Amino acid sequence: MSLYDDAVLVLKGYEGQEELRQAYLDHLQAHPDGLWKACHAGHITASALVVDPSRERVLLTLHKKLRMWLQMGGHCEPEDTALEAAALREATEESGISGLTLLPGGPVRLDRHAIPAPCHWHFDVQYAVLAPPGAVQEISDESLDLRWFGYDEVADVADESVVRLMEATRARL
Numbered sequence: 001m002s003l004y005d006d007a008v009l010v011l012k013g014y015e016g017q018e019e020l021r022q023a024y025l026d027h028l029q030a031h032p033d034g035l036w037k038a039c040h041a042g043h044i045t046a047s048a049l050v051v052d053p054s055r056e057r058v059l060l061t062l063h064k065k066l067r068m069w070l071q072m073g074g075h076c077e078p079e080d081t082a083l084e085a086a087a088l089r090e091a092t093e094e095s096g097i098s099g100l101t102l103l104p105g106g107p108v109r110l111d112r113h114a115i116p117a118p119c120h121w122h123f124d125v126q127y128a129v130l131a132p133p134g135a136v137q138e139i140s141d142e143s144l145d146l147r148w149f150g151y152d153e154v155a156d157v158a159d160e161s162v163v164r165l166m167e168a169t170r171a172r173l
Contacts, residue, residue, distance in 0.1 A: 042121030046086035047073020062145040096138025
């Protein structure tokens with residue numbers, strides 16, 4: 001199965017956010033290249049919120065370009081076989097933590113946000129992953145910093161999209 005086919009199946013099976021979910025599906029139908037960064041009308045991205053083994057904190061990255069505290073994530077790559085694989089790859093690369101495991105149940109949320117030209121939109125499919133016991137993070141080239149935050153600290157450092165992802169993740173846990 002292609003990544004495109006996987007994305008359509010994942011989105012068709014996603015429950016909640018019906019209007020936004022349909023916008024993602026409409027985008028893919030209108031843009032067969034809508035998974036790739038080269039699609040300037042916007043493209044699907046995959047991200048994951050990293051949760052510590054005790055399920056009391058989340059790991060956020062201080063994004064180098066945006067200078068904002070965010071979950072791990074980014075663009076799909078040709079070698080990605082599924083959206084969840086892309087999210088897991090991005091989380092592993094950006095956190096430096098091996099052995100991350102996806103929370104069951106598929107995506108936790110969808111979040112569409114405007115991005116600077118030449119592209120227009122990121123259609124982010126958001127997952128959550130659990131870090132293994134003893135996990136030690138390592139800053140990647142894409143980050144200025146990585147830090148664990150208690151749930152009650154996230155709203156003080158991150159924007160509403162990250163807060164909504166954290167809240168949805170906690171409900172899933």
